[in-house]
Amino acid sequence: MAGFSEYARYDALGLAELVASRQVSPAEVLDAAIARTEAVNPKINAVNLKMYDEARARIAAGLPQGPFTGVPFLLKDLGAFYAGFPTSFGSAFYKDFVPRHDATLVERHRKAGLVVFGKSSTPEFGLAPTTEPALFGPTRNPWNLAISAGGSSGGAAAAVAARVLPMAHATDGGGSIRIPAAFCGLFGLKPTRARNPAGPDIGEGWSGLASAHCISVSVRDSAALLDATHGPAPGDPYMAPPPAGSFLREVTAAPGRLKIAVMRRSLWDRPLHAECLKGVEETAKLLIELGHVVEEAAPTLDVAAQSWAFRVIIAANLAANLELRAKALGRKWRPDEVEKVSWEFALEGRKVSGADYALAILIVHAAGRQMAAFFQRHDLLLSATMTEPPQPLGEIDMTCDSVDDYYERQLLARMSVTPLFNMTGGPAMSVPLHWSADGLPIGIHFGTRAGDEATLFRLAGQLEQARPWAARRPMD
Amino acid sequence: MAGFQEYEEYDALGLAALVRRKAVTPVELLDAAMARLARHNPRINAVCHVFEGEARARIAAGLPVGPFTGVPYLLKDLYALYAGQPTANGSRFYQGFVADHDSTLVERLKAAGLVIFGKTNTPEFGLSTSTEPALFGPSRNPWSLAHSAGGSSGGAAAAVAARLLPTAHATDGGGSIRIPAACCGLYGLKPTRGRNPAGPDVGEGWAGMAAAHAVTLSVRDSAALLDATAGPAVGDPYWAPPPGRRFLEALDEKRRHLRIAVMTKAPADVPVHPACTAAVEQAARLLGDLGHRIEPAAPTYEADLLRRAARDIICANVRNGLELRGKALGREPRPDDVEPITWAQAEQGRRLSAADYARATQTVHRISRQILAFFERHDMLLTPALAEPPLRLGELSMACDDLAGYLRRLLQFTPFTAMFNATGQPAAVLPFASTAEGLPIGVQLVARFGEEAELLKLSADLEAARPWFGRRPSLQ
Numbered sequence: 001m002a003g004f005s006e007y008a009r010y011d012a013l014g015l016a017e018l019v020a021s022r023q024v025s026p027a028e029v030l031d032a033a034i035a036r037t038e039a040v041n042p043k044i045n046a047v048n049l050k051m052y053d054e055a056r057a058r059i060a061a062g063l064p065q066g067p068f069t070g071v072p073f074l075l076k077d078l079g080a081f082y083a084g085f086p087t088s089f090g091s092a093f094y095k096d097f098v099p100r101h102d103a104t105l106v107e108r109h110r111k112a113g114l115v116v117f118g119k120s121s122t123p124e125f126g127l128a129p130t131t132e133p134a135l136f137g138p139t140r141n142p143w144n145l146a147i148s149a150g151g152s153s154g155g156a157a158a159a160v161a162a163r164v165l166p167m168a169h170a171t172d173g174g175g176s177i178r179i180p181a182a183f184c185g186l187f188g189l190k191p192t193r194a195r196n197p198a199g200p201d202i203g204e205g206w207s208g209l210a211s212a213h214c215i216s217v218s219v220r221d222s223a224a225l226l227d228a229t230h231g232p233a234p235g236d237p238y239m240a241p242p243p244a245g246s247f248l249r250e251v252t253a254a255p256g257r258l259k260i261a262v263m264r265r266s267l268w269d270r271p272l273h274a275e276c277l278k279g280v281e282e283t284a285k286l287l288i289e290l291g292h293v294v295e296e297a298a299p300t301l302d303v304a305a306q307s308w309a310f311r312v313i314i315a316a317n318l319a320a321n322l323e324l325r326a327k328a329l330g331r332k333w334r335p336d337e338v339e340k341v342s343w344e345f346a347l348e349g350r351k352v353s354g355a356d357y358a359l360a361i362l363i364v365h366a367a368g369r370q371m372a373a374f375f376q377r378h379d380l381l382l383s384a385t386m387t388e389p390p391q392p393l394g395e396i397d398m399t400c401d402s403v404d405d406y407y408e409r410q411l412l413a414r415m416s417v418t419p420l421f422n423m424t425g426g427p428a429m430s431v432p433l434h435w436s437a438d439g440l441p442i443g444i445h446f447g448t449r450a451g452d453e454a455t456l457f458r459l460a461g462q463l464e465q466a467r468p469w470a471a472r473r474p475m476d
Numbered sequence: 477m478a479g480f481q482e483y484e485e486y487d488a489l490g491l492a493a494l495v496r497r498k499a500v501t502p503v504e505l506l507d508a509a510m511a512r513l514a515r516h517n518p519r520i521n522a523v524c525h526v527f528e529g530e531a532r533a534r535i536a537a538g539l540p541v542g543p544f545t546g547v548p549y550l551l552k553d554l555y556a557l558y559a560g561q562p563t564a565n566g567s568r569f570y571q572g573f574v575a576d577h578d579s580t581l582v583e584r585l586k587a588a589g590l591v592i593f594g595k596t597n598t599p600e601f602g603l604s605t606s607t608e609p610a611l612f613g614p615s616r617n618p619w620s621l622a623h624s625a626g627g628s629s630g631g632a633a634a635a636v637a638a639r640l641l642p643t644a645h646a647t648d649g650g651g652s653i654r655i656p657a658a659c660c661g662l663y664g665l666k667p668t669r670g671r672n673p674a675g676p677d678v679g680e681g682w683a684g685m686a687a688a689h690a691v692t693l694s695v696r697d698s699a700a701l702l703d704a705t706a707g708p709a710v711g712d713p714y715w716a717p718p719p720g721r722r723f724l725e726a727l728d729e730k731r732r733h734l735r736i737a738v739m740t741k742a743p744a745d746v747p748v749h750p751a752c753t754a755a756v757e758q759a760a761r762l763l764g765d766l767g768h769r770i771e772p773a774a775p776t777y778e779a780d781l782l783r784r785a786a787r788d789i790i791c792a793n794v795r796n797g798l799e800l801r802g803k804a805l806g807r808e809p810r811p812d813d814v815e816p817i818t819w820a821q822a823e824q825g826r827r828l829s830a831a832d833y834a835r836a837t838q839t840v841h842r843i844s845r846q847i848l849a850f851f852e853r854h855d856m857l858l859t860p861a862l863a864e865p866p867l868r869l870g871e872l873s874m875a876c877d878d879l880a881g882y883l884r885r886l887l888q889f890t891p892f893t894a895m896f897n898a899t900g901q902p903a904a905v906l907p908f909a910s911t912a913e914g915l916p917i918g919v920q921l922v923a924r925f926g927e928e929a930e931l932l933k934l935s936a937d938l939e940a941a942r943p944w945f946g947r948r949p950s951l952q
Contacts (some may be wrong), residue, residue: 194714203841205835208713234852235845236925237684237900238670238714312830319831320838346831354792354797354828354836358683362796365679365713372711425713451715 007032008163011470012071012225015166016113019070026059026070029228030115033072036164037118040475048077048121048136051085055117058110067224069113074168076156077119078126079205080212082106090122090133090460091335093325104197104233105212111115112228112428120155120168121400124339125318126224129179129386129414130396131155134339138393142181142474146295147390150183152176156215157184162475167221167439173210174310174411175385175418176475178361178430181215181442182385185432185472187460188215189222192450193425195230206317207361209310209422217470219460223247226453240425250454251461258459260287260446261297261378266387268303276384276416279434280444281349283382290462294382299374305353309360310419311407312352318342319349344403364393367423368430368450375426375449380459383416385430385443417445426450431460432469441459479741483508484639487694487945488547488701492589495546501862502535502546506591509548510847512640513594516951519621522634524597524612527561531593534586541852543700545589545788550584550644552632553595554602555681556688560584560697566598566609566628569801572617580709581688585645588704596644597631599874600815601794605655605890606872607631610815614869617659618949619915623866626659628652633660633691638951643697649686650786651893654905657691658861658918661907661947662736663935664691666699668926669900670716671706679713683789685836685897693945695936698904702928719925725935726929733767734934736760739774742863742891744783752860755909755917759858762941763934769784775850775857777843779895785839786898787883792833793816817874817882824879842897851901851924857933861905861918892920902928904935907944 007015016195018024032053032265041047053070061071075082078089081099088094102110102226109116121139123131131154132138139154141147142162149158153170157180160168170177172190181188196212198204203209216222226247262284264272272280284294293463322342326332335343374381412419421428428447435441446457480500482492484890494500510528516742517523531548539545551558554565557575564570577585585592607630608614615630617623618638625634629646633656638646648666657664672688674680681687689705692698693885703722708715719726738760739755764770798809811819828836851857872885898901902923909917922929 024608029564078703156728200845201842201843202838204837225825232717235848237841237844241708241715313834316830316834319829320835323831349831349834350829352830353795353826354830354833355795355822355825357830357833358789358792359799360684360823360830361680362678368679368713369676369711376710450712456809 004028004032006021012068012167012221015071016068019145019283026063026115030055030059030072030117033117033165040162040164044140044142044158044162045137046120046139046155047118049119050194051116051118055115058115063113064111066111066113067228070139072116072165073109073114073116074118074120074156074159074164074165075116075121076153076169076171078122078171080106080169083117088135090124090135091338092135093333105229106173106228120159123151124342126152126176127342127394128152128398129201132393145307146392146465148183148393150180153180153215157181157186160186160215160217163473167214167216170215171210171212173206174422175415176429177213177215178385178418181431183390186215186217187219187222189213189429189456190427191226191453194238197402199233207313208425219464220251223251223457236345243454247453250457253458255458255462258292258383260292260294260380262294263298263383265307267420268412270413271386272384273388275389275436275442276387279444280384283433283444286466290466297378299371299372301367305363306423307412309363312356312360314350316357317343319346322346329418338371339398341398341403341406365424370424372449379455381447383445385416385445386414387416388414389436389442390440420445424450427453427456429456429460431463433467480504480508488544488642488697491547492544492650502539502591504679505546506531506593509641511931513895516638520616520618520634520638521613522596522615522631523550523594525562526594528593531591533607539589540587542587542589543704547590548641549585549590549592549731550594550641551595552598552629552645552647553594553713554598554647557580559592564611566600566611567814568611580675581705583703590771595771596635600818602649602652603818604628604872604874605651605886606867608869617866618951622868624659624869626656630656630689633657633662634692636662637949638691639948643690644890645689647686647688649682651890653689653691654861654893654920655890657905659866661916663695663698663906664902665689667702667928668716668902670714673709677711682793684900688767695932695939696724696727699727699932719929720758723929723932726933731878733769735856736763736856736858737771737773739857743779744887744891746863746888748860748863749865751865751911751917752862755919756858756860759919766937772884775847777846781839782843782898785836786894788828788832788836791821791825792828795822798822815874816877820877820879840898847895847899848925857922859920861920862889863888863891865911865915865917897920901925904931906935906938
């Protein structure tokens with residue numbers, strides 16, 4: 001790469017500092033990001049929409065002064081509206097959908113000085129823990145091109161892992177920030193429900209299960225971005241517990257002596273793969289060395305009811321959104337326009353009753369209360385992000401015939417605890433603390449009480465110092 | 477009546493001050509309340525369940541020291557669980573249901589020192605704006621016994637208007653605090669979504685449209701009571717914006733001039749009775765005299781769509797409620813378990829799909845943003861409380877199965893309240909005028925999301941300018 005050759009060595013705050021001190025210009029940084037995209041995207045297929053001219057025009061027009069002024073950024077191609085550019089949701093049914101206004105979150109990204117230069121790929125409607133939409137083809141894991149980058153923010157994770165950029169927008173309705181972060185050896189934090197704005201087109205995603213934030217190399221980037229984007233917007237239906245102060249400051253604050261519960265099986269009582277278990281054990285050992293208290297404990301939950309409720313909410317929202325799109329197009333969706341599993345989920349969302357949806361919400365809120373009680377006894381819950389190491393592409397199949405099989409065997413069986421924190425609304429993170437014998441990243445998962453990102457950032461900062469991962473880079 | 481003669485001269489804070497000074501004992505206050513109950517309740521039928529023994533036992537055991545220590549209190553018989561006491565929700569389907577724990581709100585009311593001695597009447601599941609359940613019979617308006625006390629907190633409002641007690645618990649999912657307050661000449665404030673706890677059994681009511689608080693004689697009681705009960709509980713799904721100071725203290729804050737929009741036309745072209753319009757015009761003039769800027773303006777929003785979406789949410793929740801009760805009883809709910817209109821709503825709820833429910837919440841959030849945008853330009857909105865003076869008993873009967881006709885009648889009476897359950901904003905009704913025959917007419921003030929303090933301040937100013945405390949029904 002010509003030009004700004006050290007681009008890949010900096011995190012987003014590092015790049016912003018170079019820009020602020022005029023050692024490099026936003027245009028040079030963007031050129032570096034574009035060069036890197038052009039070099040690696042043919043291999044990893046992470047960026048599905050390039051907005052280079054738009055990015056250049058924004059820079060030429062003058063960027064707002066913010067914590068990330070001049071830092072290149074990618075939006076996940078799911079809901080994060082950028083006026084005048086398509087948002088496909090990874091689906092042929094939305095292929096030509098072009099929003100006329102920005103999402104509130106995107107407004108805040110821009111106000112922070114970020115330079116959006118493209119969109120990152122997602123499985124259709126974010127419904128898979130892998131990113132292999134029929135519309136754009138599979139995103140590949142930079143650590144091994146035959147392996148999935150995870151999902152649904154797989155494009156974002158692959159792009160960051162390949163150092164196309166140091167931090168990319170991502171969303172999480174059941175693990176979609178944390179899973180790809182785990183698969184690609186990155187840091188991914190899902191914030192508390194309503195911490196980041198969901199508007200203006202919706203008040204919440206998936207009845208409050210979905211949160212937006214980012215996947216990043218460094219912990220401090222994640223914290224600083226959250227500082228820049230969080231807070232209620234006018235017209236929001238409710239808010240998150242306000243933080244005590246800056247998240248960025250938490251990253252370097254001492255976490256104190258935390259009481260950490262460790263789970264060695266999944267919520268659904270499945271054993272962890274030996275590599276995932278090893279990651280958990282090593283992390284537990286490290287936590288003890290760092291002075292924390294680690295104790296075996298798992299929350300008591302009605303997992304069967306929660307799995308049902310989670311499915312009802314996803315299916316119903318999918319159906320509602322497809323109906324909305326159909327109304328806008330003035331026609332029904334065709335079988336070749338949505339993938340098989342999406343189609344089946346949508347049918348299910350129309351079959352299940354509204355009373356059942358009300359019950360599903362009740363169950364989700366009850367999970368929040370149960371976990372809140374658990375977190376009165378423990379500060380954190382430690383587990384693996386997934387029960388298995390990153391799987392080869394093609395194993396998770398949204399074209400399969402049985403939605404039951406897809407949901408139970410392909411989705412839930414691979415998850416360890418991620419959707420639980422979408423139900424409770426509490427923040428949770430995947431930290432890249434382990435690599436398998438064959439060199440694939442294994443994410444370690446921590447979740448905590450609603451509103452307490454501070455504890456996560458403090459611990460993540462400590463872990464990042466103890467076991468730095470930024471220098472571990474694929475495709476070098 | 478023997479005993480403490482001046483009982484009716486005080487609001488709840490006034491009575492609590494007397495108890496603190498030992499000028500009167502909690503037992504004397506309870507005696508005073510019971511004497512008035514014995515005297516008036518046979519005519520007004522406001523209280524449907526009395527647990528005097530429990531109240532006396534709690535006094536004997538020593539009351540918690542709080543802002544309301546020793547003040548008699550009544551709970552609305554709808555979802556406000558009191559351990560060991562029945563909760564009928566105005567429905568024979570819940571006859572025999574005895575809670576084994578307190579609701580979080582009830583815990584807080586007890587901790588504030590209130591002496592709860594019974595439950596007030598409600599229409600079945602709070603589904604009507606007149607309180608005429610088949611189970612307990614109609615509550616009557618103390619100002620005219622042939623008239624409705626409003627609903628669904630009609631029992632609470634009738635009890636306070638008849639001066640059985642100075643304030644009583646009430647809930648509001650579509651106007652159910654404000655409507656009976658208007659009918660009975662009281663102050664009724666519906667707080668912001670999430671302000672008072674809904675738990676522990678649910679995370680929210682009616683997808684966040686329902687809020688609990690009280691009907692009161694004085695504005696300061698409403699403020700102090702909210703201070704005592706507000707704030708998130710462990711495991712709540714989301715928060716209301718923290719007020720930053722105590723509501724009672726806010727009443728002493730320096731006032732600023734507000735931009736107050738005045739709306740006299742009802743949504744959906746519902747005709748407004750001249751007495752209701754006149755009260756608003758009178759209030760507007762007074763607010764202008766107080767130095768505020770008054771402008772005729774109303775939010776523009778998709779009123780019909782919002783009303784249908786809210787109705788879908790209510791119907792689905794009614795059906796889910798029946799199913800849960802059926803499960804507890806080990807049988808399917810039957811039409812004769814509930815009143816005809818309740819069954820009709822449950823049936824509509826059963827016919828709705830989960831996708832319909834998801835879309836309904838999306839619609840509520842989307843249209844709420846349109847309404848809340850109006851409050852970016854206006855500090856406060858003034859509207860009639862009701863479109864008609866209090867109805868005669870029997871005009872809003874749940875004993876019919878013409879759901880469409882019933883809902884039409886509901887809308888004609890109360891077109892101004894439910895939209896603020898959708899937005900989650902605080903809204904309050906103040907007694908402001910009366911009809912030629914002496915029935916109360918209220919006006920409604922609506923503040924920005926989270927700004928109960930501003931609402932209480934303006935309410936207190938109107939209360940000072942046009943005191944209503946001394947106006948009481950004769951009940952002779």
